Amino acid sequence: HWTKDVIASPDGRKLYVTVGSNSNVGENGMAAEKNRAAVLEVDRSTRRTRVFASGLRNPNGLSWNPETGKLWVAVNERDEIGDDLVPDYMTSVRDGAFYGWPYSYFGQNVDERVKPQRPGLVARAVKPDYALGSHTASLGLTFSKGASLGPAYGNGAFVSQHGSWNRSVLSGYKVIFVPFRGGKPSGPPKDVLAGFIGRDGRAMGRPVGVAIDQSGALLVADDVGNVIWRVSRAVGQ
Template sequence: MSDQKTGGFIATAITSIAHFLTEARKQPALSEEAGYGASPNLPKPKPTLIPIMKIAPAVGWPEGKKPTPAKGFAVEAFASKLDHPRWVYELPNGDILVAESNGPARPPANWSFRWWAQDFVMARAGAGRPSADRITLLRDADGDGIAEIKLPFLENLHSPFGMALVGDQLYVANADALVRFPYVDGTTRIDAAPVKVCDLPSGRNHHWTKSLVANKDGSKLYVGVGSNSNVAEYGMEEEVNRAAILEIDRVTGVSRLFAGGLRNPVGVDWNPVSGELWTTVNERDEIGDDLVPDYMTSVKDGAFYGWPYCYFGQIVDERVRPPRPDLVAKSIKPDYALGSHTASLGLCFADDGRLHERFRGGVFIGQHGSWNRNPPSGYRVIFIPFTDGKPSGPPEEVLGDFRSTEGKALGRPVGVIIDKKGGLLVVDDVGDIVWRMRAV
């Protein structure tokens, strides 16, 4: 049998088995809202032999259709016809940078059934295309909420993601290295060669994105690095400086582990009240529809948050061998659960009331959406209120209907920021759009 036919047979078999196992369950699933808050009610784990696939096939937006905003708000496409946009950053002059990116090609030597299954899922979910390896500049010069200028700003990168401007240097977190470029205010293109600041963990790239944020004085840069596995099935030697946030000295390039045990920390932002660094984390799979909840949490210097040995505090994951009771004992419980398998990626604090006064101090989360949960979860942007720098209420959907009534993915939210003009920018990597939500 040819490799192509073999791959097709395996794909069909996996889909059929997944469908059978999903439909055969006797007990009703918890509601989509299960697994949120500071103290979620978590069920017992139900390990599976293979991942259950409940993928919303990526189809994009039909002409004239768009996501549904909260009452009192409107949404329009700020920019469209992008190439798998993932992350967004605003420059001081109001120009918007969008990282058009996908995971780097996996070396042939890294082939395995697990990796093949992951690639299959990614392709069905809309991520099965080569990386554009580009950052594009969007400019709304006339202030109407739609970018009339769209230009390639940086090209020939390597799966770029996080961006941060410090002084006249623009830092970009590629999949394998942190690099910098000279920046002049108002420029629409950079052709200078990148200067490497430091290497970043790469390799198998189970999680390839590298988020980035600078501290207030610009002396330190913080990079979110995901794990190389689900629960360290390839050994902890594959996880050095991964499942962590790294602190990098901007001048010397020297890095250190700032916090660990964070399976896949993606969104990073500073809490405007407490001054703490916060992150969104995608948790582990294959122990049930309602485990383990993704979360957001403040990140303390030197802290450990459990992965892979335990989750949501000190609940031991019995799959991990050898166990580490010493690390379980020191594991910190996250601040707020964001629902199981929601793929909560983007995180943005509302440091003032320019979008709307009721959002001041709270946080917006872009939930990319599940690929292995019944019923599906995520596929929306939510807001969580904060009081005195801490979460203080349930989530509110502010931009939804990214899935059709037939269960197809019209779009999938990733990065979120509030722009200087008071709009919420939402990157949609299936619709290839940056949406802009504003008060009306």
């Protein structure tokens, strides 16, 4: 949670920075979480910083939705309540919105481990837009505008999933594409780049960041293989 993602506003006047939590569910005290588990907004001219959105346990990749102009983020959720909870997610980020952490998840699903509770905050917790699977460690996010991978990838977002470390059956370890329509996710994800788990069950690669290069190919940073993969459309397709 010590890494940060940074993106500039379209006009270049502000920066948006992701800051992960200090803990799993606030067990180190909420004083330790000041300006954490949040997306911060930095005014470049005044250097003033404010919390743009909060309750995001470990926000990572940031990207502007080209259709709506809204900021989106990929978020890693909490651990230690089973293989299938809580799903990591991607969501649009609203100014001033609270997304639940640590008191609740996916809206008003209360995490009973957190004491004392904050029912007022839980009541206004925003439900994320799209679940990406539990413990997938979804890190990178970029929209497909400018990509030249074919019509199937014309409108949507690429998400890199670093992969689980605490699940009985591994999840993630791939790059997926989430189709969009009308500025929102519109269907199930499609695998774009996979095969990172060897026959012995060990990871040969773990996707981290994703970006579209000037030719329209998809670039994928891999911090186990120590390479950057380039995914392009096959000739004749």
